[in-house]
Amino acid sequence: MSYRKWTRSIAFTSLLTSLSFFTTAYADKDEDLAVDDVEGSLSVMVLGSGGPVATTAGRASASYLIFIDGKPKILMDAGGGAYKSLAMSGVDIKDLDIVLLSHLHLDHTGDLPSIIKTMYFHNRIYNITGEGTFPPGRTAPFRVFGPATNGAKFPPVLGADPTTTQYPSTSEHVDGHYALNTGIDRYLNIFTRAISGGIFNYNTTDVSPNWKSDSVEVEIVKEKGLVISAIGVNHGPVPALAFRIEYKGRSIVYSGDTSSVGNNMINISEDADLLIYDTALGTDMPPNDSFNIFYALHTKPSRIGEVAYAAGVKKLLLSHITPQTENRIPQVKDLIRAQGFTGEIKTAKDLKVINLHD
Ligand SMILES: [Zn+2]
Known part of the structure; x- marks a missing residue:
């Protein structure tokens, strides 16, 4: 069953009263879904x-x-x-x-942080609506x-540090967002525990x-x-x-x-x-x-x-x-x-x- 149909099917249960913002937007829709x-x-x-x-x-x-x-x-x-x-x-x-x-x-790359965040919210919805005890949140790394990096530098006219490459490696890019101590979006490391009961976890591989x-x-x-x-x-x-x-x-x-x-x-x-x-x-x-x-x-x-x-x-x-x-x-x-x-x-x-x- 599709995610949207699935959420629609449970939209009227009292269980979700406090989470109705997740579901009411879908309640009246019945269009074809790509999924x-x-x-x-x-x-x-x-x-x-x-x-x-x-x-x-x-x-x-x-x-x-x-x-x-x-x-x-x-x-x-x-x-x-x-x-x-x-x-x-x-x-x-x-x-x-x-x-x-x-x-x-x-x-x-621009929407990757938003998609990662919704990945944990999708876990949250499943957890909240699970029967009996809640299943554990996501702990698997993405x-x-x-x-x-290919080592290409900026032209000197820009005045950049001569060791700076035009493009970081993918791991530098990803850590720049999410690393626990230095990432600009590092709050996700605690936020995902709070909302999904899971652990924010990723690993990155740089390919030549x-x-x-x-x-x-x-x-x-x-x-x-x-x-x-x-x-x-x-x-x-x-x-x-x-x-x-x-x-x-x-x-x-x-x-x-x-x-x-x-x-x-x-x-x-x-x-x-x-x-x-x-x-x-x-x-x-x-x-x-x-x-x-x-x-x-x-x-x-x-x-x-x-x-x-x-x-x-x-x-x-x-x-x-x-x-x-x-x-x-x-x-x-x-x-x-x-x-x-x-x-x-x-x-x-x-x-x-x-x-x-x-
Ligand atoms: Zn392009």
């Missing part, structure tokens, strides 16, 4: 298909939820708006296990994987973002038939990773943000069932010089086609839709097709679900 579209062993739900520019298209920034045997286990990126999409999806994330961060740009020498992806998780791999990809000076998730004979690859220089995107995408690709660019050539940096950081449509064709990908999901691509999807698809790719091409939409075992 009810999840079927089979491996699925992806798009929480954010846009970013980083807020437009009336209404897309949240980059974020995807991966379901293993129907349960939301992995969050890939958490850009702004992902929290709202999560709320609308009806998904309960009390048991979310793994967070994969492709890189540390805000349109991929595991975060993301890029290590080296895209020049890492020609083969490295396994970062291998357990119970689930394999997650990562590879460094070029995103200009930004340490960045692409990820591959395999389960029960199906595979999802996520490019993160990348220019796709080199062969790493081809290597990690080999025979993938679904490739979620950075489609921030609407043309192969920048319309003028002011777009040059943007074009150096993201993948040109024809390069998406080259990678998908060379890797033998079965299905493409075009995502990270920007104002430049919003109205150019047909042209983008033509440029991809021109490289020989004949598989299915879908365009991402917030709350769209793709089941890999159709």
